[in-house]
Structures are given as structure tokens and as C-alpha cells.
Amino acid sequence: MSTLRSAVPDLTETPRLPVVHEVAEHLQRTPRQLPTHYxxxxxxSTLxxxxxHLPxxxxxxxxQQLLATHARDIHAIAGPVGVxxxxxxxxxxxxxxxLGARQRAALQVRLIDVSVEALEQASRALGAVPGLDVxxxxxxxxxxxxQLAHAPSVDQTLxxxxGSNxxxxxSADADRLLRAMRTAVGPGSSVLIGADLVKPEAELLLAYDDPLGVTAAFNRNLLVRLNRELGADFDLGGFAHRAVWNAGASRVEMHLVSLRRQHVCLPSAALELTFEAGESIWTERSYKYTAGQLRDMLARAGFGVAAQWERDGFALTLATPSRPATTSDQPTHDH
Ligand SMILES: C[S@@+](CC[C@H](N)C(=O)[O-])C[C@H]1O[C@@H](n2cnc3c(N)ncnc32)[C@H](O)[C@@H]1O
Incomplete structure (x- = not known):
């Protein structure tokens, strides 16, 4: 079996500049925020x-364990998927x-990611799987x-x-995203969602504030990026990583907390900000669910759950369209 490859776009180092006005607008919100995908x-991506790999x-x-155990079931339920x-x-x-566990040989694979590094890593990893057009x-x-909704595939799509993306x-944005998935796929298609479940607070906080400081570096690198790509002057030593479990909202939040009163300039947006000591920038939310909440979210978007597997506080859910897509399912750009 040979590996098929379509023309791959040039992914040399061409940083996709964070959109200055979006960054500036998020930094001026209450509480201050930054878009997570930055x-x-x-x-x-490397961090x-x-x-x-952290324990x-x-x-x-x-x-990974859930996928290794249930990959064949997923393919059996999803049926003759072409994309x-x-x-x-x-x-x-x-x-x-x-995909290593699938029966059908030829398959089109489309990877959608904001990160060049992730696309390159994934493309390399999939090179080991025969029969893919990536x-x-x-x-x-x-x-x-x-884009998918605009040019739908005639093949069944999965x-x-x-990763609990x-x-x-x-909640409202997750609903919109699931409805956009519903619009993008035709009858006979399916969606596979992996999501983290609610678990004890201590366990959740260790996952987002590890003793080696890798997650702290991942979070603080956002400021390195803004300094490099937007000419901001964040003092790295002036901000600390903090993870918080917000039980009322059922989410872990990552913040960058200002350690003192300080000023930060974002010249490309003609913006000067004053941070008080203890004031934070909210950089990531990670909602934790129950298996039932995931089924309800999918139902709201027009999917019926075909199978759901749980292990060690994590759920994999496979769902198929339960009704035709409607105009209210149209994709959104406002997240
Ligand atoms: C938390 S990582 C999970 C990666 C992988 N799914 C896993 O389970 O290991 C999120 C991935 O999605 C990408 N990403 C994050 N937000 C995104 C967005 N809004 N649009 C497209 N890609 C995004 C990141 O670059 C990263 O590769």
C-alpha cells in the first residue's frame, strides 16, 4: 500500500501574526484576557x-488508551468513511x-490547526500510516x-x-462549534469528541500547574510571543502562572498574574496598560464535563450519541446526525 500525498502548503517559518486589534480588545476586557489559540x-506547541508526557x-x-481499545468499534460504527x-x-x-486500526485502505485526511508546528508534527506522524492523502x-x-461546509465532500466524513479541545x-461557543460541525458533514457522517470529565480539584490543578513548571512555561510563552510578534514589552519576570479551579463554572482557568504594579506597552495597537499587583490575564479555560452533559451538548447541535466510552475521568463520544442541518447551525466566526 502506498502513501498518497496531496500538495502540502508551504509551511516554512511564516508566523501568523496575532491580530493586533483582537489582542488589544481582549487585554482591555474585564477581566483581562488573551485568545487561547495564541x-x-x-x-x-512544543511545550x-x-x-x-507529564505524569x-x-x-x-x-x-490514547481509549482510542487503542475502541478504534475498531469506532470504525465499525462510523462505516465506510472516505474523509x-x-x-x-x-x-x-x-x-x-x-487510523492504524482501520480496514479501508485509501482515505483523505484533512488536518485543521492554527499551529504550523502542530501541522508539521501531525503530518510527519501520519506518514507512518499507509494509504493516506493528507x-x-x-x-x-x-x-x-x-470551508468544509462551503465545499462538502461526497464521501462519508468523520x-x-x-484532547478535550x-x-x-x-458553553454558547461550544454549542456554536458543534452546530458548525453538524453543518459541515452530510448524512452518514459522524463526529468523535474526546473530553475531560469533572474530577477532584487537586488532580485537576496538578494537571494545569505541574511541579516541573512546564505548563507555567507554556502559559508564559504567550507573553514571549506578544513581545516578539507584536513588539509588546511584557516583563516576563513580572508575571506568574496560576491555575484555578472554578467549581461554579466547572472549569480550570489559567492566568498570568502581575506580581507588582507595572505598565505594559503594545505599540502596534497604540496601547499602554497599567497592571495592578495581583491583576491577571486570563489565558485559557478548560471546562470539565459529565458524560451526560456531553450527550446533551451533542443533542442540542443535532447529533445523537452512537457510543460513549469512559475511562479514568475521560470520555470518548461518537455521534451521528440525528436531524438535517438547519440554517441556525451555520458556522460562526465570532469566537
Ligand atoms: C490542547 S492541544 C490538543 C492537541 C491534540 N488534539 C491532542 O489531543 O493531543 C490543541 C491543539 O489545537 C490547536 N488549536 C487550539 N485552538 C485552536 C483553534 N481555535 N483553531 C484551530 N486550532 C486550534 C493547537 O494548535 C493544538 O494543536
Whole structure:
């Protein structure tokens, strides 16, 4: 069996500049924020892969185990899929596990990710799986799904969304994203969602504030990126990583906390900000669910759950369309 490859876009080092006005607008919110996907420049993606090897970040290993155990069931339920789309594949190792267990030989694979590093890693990893025609798209989930909806495949499609990527979205945005998936796939298609479940606070906090400081480096690298790409002057020593469990909202939050009163300039946005001691920038939300909440979210978006597997506080859910897509399912760009 030979490996098929379509023309791959040039992914040499061409940093996708964070959009200045979006960064400026987020930094002026109350509380101050930064868009989460900016965490993933080359170094950010490399640090995330290191996080996946930490013993305290169980999502990566548990989901791999679930996929290794249930890959054949997933293929049996999904049926004769011709296209697999993965949103935010990271290293691509999980897709290798899933596709390595398939029966059908030729398969089109589309990888959608904002990170050049992730697309390159995933593309390399999938090189080990025969029979794949791999296409890479450097895009947000929303833009990638909108493109799919615009030019739908005639083949049955499996959309894969792993690593609890869904948890980075507030409830209304997660609903919109799932509806965009519903719009992007035709009848007979399916979606596979991996999501982290609620677990004891101490366990959650260790996963997002590890004793080696890798997650802290991942979070603080966002400031390195803004300094490099936007000419900001964040003093790295002036901000500390903090992870918080917000029980009321059922999410872990990552923050960068100002250690003193300080000023930060973002000249490209003609912005000067004053941070008080203890004031923070909220950089990531990671919602934790129950298995039932995941089924409800999928139902709201027009999917019925075909199978759900749980292990060690993590769930893999395979769902298929339960009704035709409606106009209210249209993809959104406003996250
Ligand atoms: C938490 S990592 C998970 C990676 C992989 N799914 C896994 O389970 O190991 C999130 C991945 O999605 C990408 N990503 C994050 N936010 C994104 C967005 N809004 N649109 C597209 N890609 C995004 C990141 O670059 C990264 O590769």
C-alpha cells in the first residue's frame, strides 16, 4: 500500500501574526484576557507536547488508551468513511492510533490547526500510516469548518476533535462549534469528541500547574510571543502562572498574574496598560464535563450519541446526525 500525498502548503517559518486589534480588545476586557489559540506558536506547541508526557496531565495517555481499545468499534460504527477531518491534531499521534486500526485502505485526511508546528508534527506522524492523502490547513476550527461546509465532500466524513479541545470554549461557543460541525458533514457522517470529565480539584490543578513548571512555561510563552510578534514589552519576570479551579463554572482557568504594579506597552495597537499587583490575564479555560452533559451538548447541535466510552475521568463520544442541518447551525466566526 502506498502513501498518497496531496500538495502540502508551504509551511516554512511564516508566523501568523496575532491580530493586533483582537489582542488589544481582549487585554482591555474585564477581566483581562488573551485568545487561547495564541498559546500555540512553535514553542507553545512544543511545550504542549512536553505537557502530554507529564505524569500529571492524564488526558493524553488516557485518551490514547481509549482510542487503542475502541478504534475498531469506532470504525465499525462510523462505516465506510472516505474523509477524516481532525480539528487541532497537535502531534497527530492519536489519529495515528485511530487510523492504524482501520480496514479501508485509501482515505483523505484533512488536518485543521492554527499551529504550523502542530501541522508539521501531525503530518510527519501520519506518514507512518499507509494509504493516506493528507491535506493541511492552517486555520481556526471555525474557519476550517466553514470551508468544509462551503465545499462538502461526497464521501462519508468523520470529524475528530480530541484532547478535550472542546473544553476551551464557553458553553454558547461550544454549542456554536458543534452546530458548525453538524453543518459541515452530510448524512452518514459522524463526529468523535474526546473530553475531560469533572474530577477532584487537586488532580485537576496538578494537571494545569505541574511541579516541573512546564505548563507555567507554556502559559508564559504567550507573553514571549506578544513581545516578539507584536513588539509588546511584557516583563516576563513580572508575571506568574496560576491555575484555578472554578467549581461554579466547572472549569480550570489559567492566568498570568502581575506580581507588582507595572505598565505594559503594545505599540502596534497604540496601547499602554497599567497592571495592578495581583491583576491577571486570563489565558485559557478548560471546562470539565459529565458524560451526560456531553450527550446533551451533542443533542442540542443535532447529533445523537452512537457510543460513549469512559475511562479514568475521560470520555470518548461518537455521534451521528440525528436531524438535517438547519440554517441556525451555520458556522460562526465570532469566537
Ligand atoms: C490542547 S492541544 C490538543 C492537541 C491534540 N488534539 C491532542 O489531543 O493531543 C490543541 C491543539 O489545537 C490547536 N488549536 C487550539 N485552538 C485552536 C483553534 N481555535 N483553531 C484551530 N486550532 C486550534 C493547537 O494548535 C493544538 O494543536
Amino acid at each position: 498559546l500555540y506558536d512553535r514553542l507553545g 504542549f507536547e512536553a505537557i502530554c 500529571w496531565y492524564r488526558i493524553a495517555t488516557v485518551e 477524516v477531518v481532525e480539528l487541532g491534531p497537535g502531534s497527530g499521534e492519536k489519529l495515528v492510533t485511530l 491535506q493541511l490547513a492552517r486555520a481556526t476550527y471555525e474557519d476550517g469548518l466553514a 470529524v475528530v476533535f480530541l 472542546i473544553g476551551n470554549f464557553d
